[in-house]
Amino acid sequence: MTESAIxxxxxxxxxxxxxxxxxxxxxxxxxFLFTLxxxxxxxxDIQAVGFVAPALLGEWGITRAELSPVLAAxxxxxxxxxxxxxxxxxxxxxxxALIVSMMVVAAxxxxxxxxxxxxxxxxxxxxxxxGLGGSLPNATSLMVEFAPLVVRNLLVTSxxxxxxxxxxxxAEVAAHLLPTFGWRSxxxxxxxxxxxxxxxxxxxxxxxxxxxxxxxxxxxxxxxLLNRLSHTDRYHAHDTFVIAEQALDKRREGLGALFAPGxxxxxxxxxxxxxxxxxxxxxxxxxxxTVLSGVGLPMPIALRCALVVxxxxxxxxxxxxxxxxxxxxxxxxxxxxxxxALLAITLxxxxxxxxxxxxxxxxxxxxxxxxxxxxxVQTGLYSVSAHAYPTSARATGVGAALGVGRLGGILSAxxxxxxxxxxxxxxxxxxxxxAVVVVMAVSIGTFGRHIPPVPxxxxxxxxxxxxxx
Numbered sequence: 001m002t003e004s005a006i007x008x009x010x011x012x013x014x015x016x017x018x019x020x021x022x023x024x025x026x027x028x029x030x031x032f033l034f035t036l037x038x039x040x041x042x043x044x045d046i047q048a049v050g051f052v053a054p055a056l057l058g059e060w061g062i063t064r065a066e067l068s069p070v071l072a073a074x075x076x077x078x079x080x081x082x083x084x085x086x087x088x089x090x091x092x093x094x095x096x097a098l099i100v101s102m103m104v105v106a107a108x109x110x111x112x113x114x115x116x117x118x119x120x121x122x123x124x125x126x127x128x129x130x131g132l133g134g135s136l137p138n139a140t141s142l143m144v145e146f147a148p149l150v151v152r153n154l155l156v157t158s159x160x161x162x163x164x165x166x167x168x169x170x171a172e173v174a175a176h177l178l179p180t181f182g183w184r185s186x187x188x189x190x191x192x193x194x195x196x197x198x199x200x201x202x203x204x205x206x207x208x209x210x211x212x213x214x215x216x217x218x219x220x221x222x223x224x225l226l227n228r229l230s231h232t233d234r235y236h237a238h239d240t241f242v243i244a245e246q247a248l249d250k251r252r253e254g255l256g257a258l259f260a261p262g263x264x265x266x267x268x269x270x271x272x273x274x275x276x277x278x279x280x281x282x283x284x285x286x287x288x289x290t291v292l293s294g295v296g297l298p299m300p301i302a303l304r305c306a307l308v309v310x311x312x313x314x315x316x317x318x319x320x321x322x323x324x325x326x327x328x329x330x331x332x333x334x335x336x337x338x339x340x341a342l343l344a345i346t347l348x349x350x351x352x353x354x355x356x357x358x359x360x361x362x363x364x365x366x367x368x369x370x371x372x373x374x375x376x377v378q379t380g381l382y383s384v385s386a387h388a389y390p391t392s393a394r395a396t397g398v399g400a401a402l403g404v405g406r407l408g409g410i411l412s413a414x415x416x417x418x419x420x421x422x423x424x425x426x427x428x429x430x431x432x433x434x435a436v437v438v439v440m441a442v443s444i445g446t447f448g449r450h451i452p453p454v455p456x457x458x459x460x461x462x463x464x465x466x467x468x469x
Contacts, residue, residue: 012240013226015213020149022229027206031146032155034205035139036162037197038098042132043166044173045105045190046074048112049125051174052183056121059183066118072410073122075282077108077129079406085134086399087255090392094142095207097134097395102198104131109191113184131194133406136382137398144386144394145210149454150325153383157321160379161314210391213241243391257393258400267397269447270385274405276440277381280340280374280433282409284309291429295355305367312368313375320376321383329384329451330444333377337441340373344434348427355426374437377444388449 022028049056049070056067085104089097108128115121139159147155170190177185209229212222220237227235258267288309292302316336323332343366347354354363382398389397415432 011236012242013235015209015222015226015241015243018226018230018235019146019209022148023231024148024151024155026231027225027228028146028148031205032143032159034098034197034201035143035159038102038135038139039159039162040166040169041102041190041193041197042105042135043163044170044193045109045128045166046078046132046163047167047170048109048174048186048190049074049121051170052178052186055178055183056118060118062118068413070118070122070125072413073125074129074132075406075409075413077126078133079129079403079410081130081133081403082137082399082401082406083133083255083403084399085130086137086402087396088134089138089141089211089395089399093207093211094138094145094395095201095205097138098142098205099198099201101131101135101138102194102201104128104134106191106195106198107131109187109194113187113191128190133402134399137395137402140382140386140398141395142208144383145208145391153321153324153451154318156383156386157317157379160382161317164310164314208391210243213243214391255396255400258389258397263389266388266448267400269443270381270388270397270401271404272443273381273440273447274385274401275408276436276443277374277378277408278405279408279412279415280436280440281378283412283415283429283433283436284371284374287412287429291426292355295351295426297355297357301357301360305364308364308367309371309375312371313378315368316372316376317379319372320380324380324383324451325454328453329380329387330447333380333384333444333450334441336373336377336380337437337444340370340377341434341437341441343370343373344430344437348430348434351426370433374433377440381444384447384449384451387451 024032053067053071056062056070081101081104085097085101088100092100105128108124108126108131111124112121112128115124140156143156143159144152170186173189174186177189206225206228207218207221209222209225212218212225219239219241222241223235223237223239227233257263284306288306289302292305297305320332320336323335347366347370354366381401385398385401386394
């Protein structure tokens with residue numbers, strides 16, 4: 001008897017509903033771990049130059065100004081990678097694009113270990129940035145397309161916070177490697193880890209089910225994946241797999257798809273939101289210790305404030321994810337933006353009262369709050385950008401928003417230098433951040449395709465099916 005004679009009748013399978021009804025374990029948990037590790041290793045490589053900068057200055061006999069192009073090169077590469085390698089996920093698949101991104105990161109880091117001049121290192125850091133820029137939009141898209149609805153925002157947020165976690169891990173690794181093996185060993189580690197991860201993803205990580213649903217020739221692969229996710233054998237290669245979402249005009253490809261009718265305004269508003277958000281984030285990351293030490297705070301205290309900003313950002317990211325589930329992304333993003341603007345204005349206005357080294361309680365609380373607000377909005381925007389576009393343009397949309405946003409990070413490096421002059425106080429710095437956050441709030445408030453709240457009844461029923469207490 002032939003296989004066709006015993007096969008059950010073909011069925012129409014709503015892929016998204018199947019995923020939303022699955023428990024978060026097994027395959028989906030493995031995919032989460034792969035995407036988390038991707039961004040942890042990204043965080044390591046993003047900050048690698050910062051870890052080795054003092055050693056570079058000493059060995060090469062260069063000034064900080066001469067090292068600036070090296071610091072900026074990775075950001076430029078990340079902007080280009082997000083725009084171009086990021087979109088490969090929509091044509092090649094998320095899995096393939098992530099593997100390629102990790103291999104590019106590994107190649108750039110390995111070349112960096114053998115750099116002989118600042119110019120060579122800047123070039124190799126640009127290559128590393130290409131891979132870093134391509135990995136984040138595809139990791140975000142992959143997690144969005146695997147995660148059940150009830151835990152989707154939480155999982156995307158948990159993935160994104162892998163970047164600061166990677167920075168902390170990298171700092172610890174560098175502290176052990178630098179004294180014994182020198183600065184080149186840090187880049188060696190930054191090459192080995194992504195290379196091993198790329199190999200593991202090639203062997204064990206599946207492709208996105210929503211991506212597979214767009215390619216009829218891969219229906220057998222999709223059927224097997226859905227059976228693994230649902231722990232059943234009900235799906236078959238001859239089924240019709242559908243995803244319920246609006247399709248973009250097939251005549252538009254790549255970046256042009258983001259400007260299709262009905263998407264143009266939201267694309268521009270999303271780009272403005274990312275530009276302002278990443279400007280604020282990198283201004284804090286790159287200039288906060290310098291600004292605080294410039295008004296008389298000892299460097300250990302300035303660094304503690306920077307640490308508190310990061311910790312506040314991690315906490316804010318998870319509060320943001322929970323809030324989006326309950327009240328939708330528009331309200332919670334606006335609330336965080338307003339809080340960030342008010343706290344920045346407070347820091348700009350009350351310098352004498354807040355920046356007294358003898359009592360830093362209020363300052364540390366405000367620093368945690370501004371980190372929660374600005375970094376929390378940043379992580380929330382990743383979920384919003386992935387939600388805003390259909391499967392056919394999701395990685396392209398997220399990558400383009402990130403690419404434009406990276407320009408904000410580059411601009412903040414120069415703007416921060418202008419407003420952090422010795423004796424200038426904190427008002428220009430935090431006043432500038434407040435202004436940027438206001439622009440971000442207006443863009444977010446005007447944006448149309450926000451994530452709606454999950455109905456309460458659905459949250460409880462889907463939470464039970466997903467195995468979340």
